[in-house]
Amino acid sequence: VASSTMSASLFLRLTPFPTLAMLGRASMTAPALSRVACMQHPTACMSTASTQIPDVSQYMTDVPPPETKDYIMQQTMIRVKDPITSLDFYTKVLGMKLIMAKNFPQWGFSVYFVAPGDRDVPIGDDASVWQQCMMTPGCIELTWNHGSETEEAARVYNVGNSDAMAPRT
Secondary structure (H helix, E strand, C coil): CHHHHHHHHHHHHHCCCCCCCCCCHHHCCHHHHHHHHHHHCHHHHCCECCECCCCCCHHHHCCCCHHHCCCCCCEEEEEECCHHHHHHHHHHHCCCEEEEEEEECCCCEEEEEEECCCCCCCCCCHHHHHHHHHCCCCEEEEEEECCHHHCCHHHCCCCCCCCCCCCCC
């Protein structure tokens, strides 16, 4: 138990939170500044007068089910409006590496897969590169829907459940 506590403590000390300077303080809105302040000092943001914060400590000590032993968190997807600005952030600020990029002009989107750390860029034919990318833990798929950079923020995406354009069942 002492070593796992020490490892977690060491990890927290070695993993820097983004600073206001790193995130461009001058261009940040008040809510964004508040979120950054909470990242830097989480105990200061644990409760508010009207919100009851749930106790989530059990999720830090639960033992994962044995059948999930070999599972990896392979990827999550984030939609972006400017792929170059996004790639600059993920690679130059967060230290991730672009490991695959693919354009789908017939469907009007492009995807960019970034992974943490010093990863090798997959090589081989398209199927082999895709397979290697899909087995890389911790990827973030940046999806750029072509033309979204010029759309109004409130109308960029149909979320499928509350949007007036959502199909009704």
